[in-house]
Amino acid sequence: MQNTDNPITILLVEDNPGDARLAQEALKDGGIQNQLFHVVDGVEAMAFLHREGEYADVPRPNLILLDLNLPRKDGREVLEEVRGDAELARIPIIILTTSQSEVDILRSYDLHANCYITKPVDFDQFVEVVRSIEYFWFTIVTLPQVQAQG
Amino acid sequence: MPACIDRAGLKMEKHILPITIVLFSLVLAFDLYSHLGIAAGIAYIPLVACGLWFPRNTMPLVFAAVATVLIILGYFASPHAGVSDINVLVNRGLSILSVWIVAVICLEQKRTRSELSESEQQFRLAMEHSAIGMALVAPDGKWLKVNHALTNMLGYTQEELLTIDFQTITHPDDLDEDLQFVTSMLAGWINHYQMEKRYLHKQGHIIHALLSVSLVRNPDNSPACFISQIIDQSARKRAIDDLKQSNRELEQFAYIASHDLQEPLRMVTSYVDLLARRYQDKLDQDASEFIQFAVDGCKRMSRLIQDLLEFSRVGTHQAEFVMVDSQAAYERAIKNLKVAIEESHCKITCTDLPNVHGDANQLTQLLQNLIGNAIKYRHPDRECQISVEASVINADKVQFNVRDNGIGIEQKHFEKIFDIFKRLHGRNEYEGTGIGLAICKRIVESHQGKIWPLADEQQGSCFCFTLQQAKTSQ
Numbered sequence: 001m002q003n004t005d006n007p008i009t010i011l012l013v014e015d016n017p018g019d020a021r022l023a024q025e026a027l028k029d030g031g032i033q034n035q036l037f038h039v040v041d042g043v044e045a046m047a048f049l050h051r052e053g054e055y056a057d058v059p060r061p062n063l064i065l066l067d068l069n070l071p072r073k074d075g076r077e078v079l080e081e082v083r084g085d086a087e088l089a090r091i092p093i094i095i096l097t098t099s100q101s102e103v104d105i106l107r108s109y110d111l112h113a114n115c116y117i118t119k120p121v122d123f124d125q126f127v128e129v130v131r132s133i134e135y136f137w138f139t140i141v142t143l144p145q146v147q148a149q150g
Numbered sequence: 151m152p153a154c155i156d157r158a159g160l161k162m163e164k165h166i167l168p169i170t171i172v173l174f175s176l177v178l179a180f181d182l183y184s185h186l187g188i189a190a191g192i193a194y195i196p197l198v199a200c201g202l203w204f205p206r207n208t209m210p211l212v213f214a215a216v217a218t219v220l221i222i223l224g225y226f227a228s229p230h231a232g233v234s235d236i237n238v239l240v241n242r243g244l245s246i247l248s249v250w251i252v253a254v255i256c257l258e259q260k261r262t263r264s265e266l267s268e269s270e271q272q273f274r275l276a277m278e279h280s281a282i283g284m285a286l287v288a289p290d291g292k293w294l295k296v297n298h299a300l301t302n303m304l305g306y307t308q309e310e311l312l313t314i315d316f317q318t319i320t321h322p323d324d325l326d327e328d329l330q331f332v333t334s335m336l337a338g339w340i341n342h343y344q345m346e347k348r349y350l351h352k353q354g355h356i357i358h359a360l361l362s363v364s365l366v367r368n369p370d371n372s373p374a375c376f377i378s379q380i381i382d383q384s385a386r387k388r389a390i391d392d393l394k395q396s397n398r399e400l401e402q403f404a405y406i407a408s409h410d411l412q413e414p415l416r417m418v419t420s421y422v423d424l425l426a427r428r429y430q431d432k433l434d435q436d437a438s439e440f441i442q443f444a445v446d447g448c449k450r451m452s453r454l455i456q457d458l459l460e461f462s463r464v465g466t467h468q469a470e471f472v473m474v475d476s477q478a479a480y481e482r483a484i485k486n487l488k489v490a491i492e493e494s495h496c497k498i499t500c501t502d503l504p505n506v507h508g509d510a511n512q513l514t515q516l517l518q519n520l521i522g523n524a525i526k527y528r529h530p531d532r533e534c535q536i537s538v539e540a541s542v543i544n545a546d547k548v549q550f551n552v553r554d555n556g557i558g559i560e561q562k563h564f565e566k567i568f569d570i571f572k573r574l575h576g577r578n579e580y581e582g583t584g585i586g587l588a589i590c591k592r593i594v595e596s597h598q599g600k601i602w603p604l605a606d607e608q609q610g611s612c613f614c615f616t617l618q619q620a621k622t623s624q
Contacts, residue, residue, distance in 0.1 A: 018417040025424060098413060119416070122452075123423035 011061035026130035042073025181224040214253030283380035291315035305352035321348035404462035419448035457585035473620040476503040483518035496534040505620035524554035555610035
């Protein structure tokens with residue numbers, strides 16, 4: 001069980017500001033303390049994870065919510081890179097995208113995403129999804145220990 | 151050349167006439183100055199046959215008349231040399247009779263010949279002036295006779311074509327099928343055949359054509375020649391290809407449009423929703439209602455776009471046709487409708503459902519839509535009963551009937567119900583966007599079938615559709 005003293009850190013990689021805000025609102029409604037970071041493309045995401053430049057002092061996220069279709073570097077590449085990096089490989093990655101294409105789903109699992117969720121059209125459903133994510137990943141599941149900061 | 155259209159070759163010029171006159175004169179002289187009074191008339195008989203040399207059919211009769219006159223003349227003018235009168239009379243009479251018999255036979259011969267010639271002439275004209283390619287082909291494939299339309303189509307001259315056979319200028323991929331038909335026809339299993347095939351133009355490009363062939367046999371039943379009619383399909387094929395291309399583009403457009411519409415829709419729906427939830431207590435009655443209408447509209451738009459997407463997917467996402475177990479498709483549909491079935495307490499039965507030729511997913515969707523409709527439009531006062539039956543119509547078709555005892559459909563609506571988004575009931579009575587049947591129609595038609603409601607059934611509805619039988623080669 002997650003220690004509720006430490007707020008959970010979630011990295012949201014999403015280029016659509018509307019969707020990002022929705023995720024934010026849904027997480028707020030969720031009830032589990034969390035610290036949400038948001039980046040808008042794959043390049044920013046990698047910078048964040050490698051703690052480069054403006055992201056020098058950020059914590060390592062406990063969970064990544066990753067959209068697939070992103071500018072500059074898309075989610076598929078980010079997925080591949082994270083999984084290929086020994087330091088980052090353990091972080092659970094949830095693909096949260098509009099695409100329902102078989103190809104995308106299979107590829108994501110092939111690249112070892114933890115799971116694939118299609119964004120629901122309905123906000124209520126979206127809240128449910130986000131709540132489920134929170135509940136599952138932060139209450140039920142035991143996450144690997146995150147390396148200490150610094 | 152086969153005997154059936156052999157030309158009558160006898161056609162002599164009118165300069166034969168002087169020769170004939172000379173011959174008649176010789177025979178007359180022979181009759182008058184020799185002493186063979188008895189058989190003198192006989193010499194005229196072959197002369198009557200000269201009538202055959204003249205183009206006019208009645209010439210033999212003319213000669214017969216002349217011969218008769220000369221025989222009678224001979225009776226009076228030739229020396230009788232001791233033969234009694236009655237013998238001479240009888241002999242002359244018999245000669246005249248023979249002359250006329252020969253004349254009539256020659257006349258018949260000429261008439262037959264000229265009828266043949268005339269019909270052959272008509273055939274030749276018909277063939278030469280035909281707007282479509284026509285040809286006579288030997289049993290071994292060699293071109294025997296070809297018309298202008300065909301030579302123009304294929305780019306060869308008449309002389310060039312007559313030295314080769316049809317196999318030489320048939321596209322290799324179509325050759326086997328063509329030869330199979332030829333073999334069947336020579337063997338007598340079929341009388342004619344038709345096929346779409348490709349010829350190779352002299353310049354090397356492909357000519358799409360529609361070929362119709364029949365076989366003419368000799369009186370002893372041996373094959374005489376093939377009669378082929380070849381229609382150039384190039385223009386038609388181009389038009390069809392253009393149409394197919396246009397259809398594909400339209401389908402893709404519909405798919406992409408509906409797909410891209412979803413994102414902005416999602417924004418509107420989600421945020422209106424969020425507004426409703428977050429500011430519920432801060433809103434007055436009016437604002438609440440306004441938001442409710444907006445949310446409602448969004449939900450409906452979302453369903454419409456989903457349905458449009460589904461509709462356009464029928465064309466763009468169709469898998470290759472294979473053998474499909476329609477019983478399995480039926481069971482999948484039932485499984486998908488499990489909740490609806492349980493809630494409505496519907497009883498659904500089916501007969502043995504055969505294998506068909508098509509796309510398994512689309513067949514499932516088809517059955518699911520029809521059965522789903524039957525459940526949705528069940529009669530409030532009756533226990534809902536639905537049956538799915540199938541029967542084999544003929545070697546290629548299977549007909550399915552989905553019957554229910556629900557509220558039924560009036561005959562006057564039969565056309566409308568298959569239109570996209572056309573509904574017979576208000577949103578308050580029954581939910582739905584009106585695309586279910588349009589999708590069914592699209593699926594059935596893309597499977598080369600037909601779908602139709604049975605005429606006004608007071609006790610419910612029955613939808614029938616046909617599909618192709620599973621191909622035995624699979």
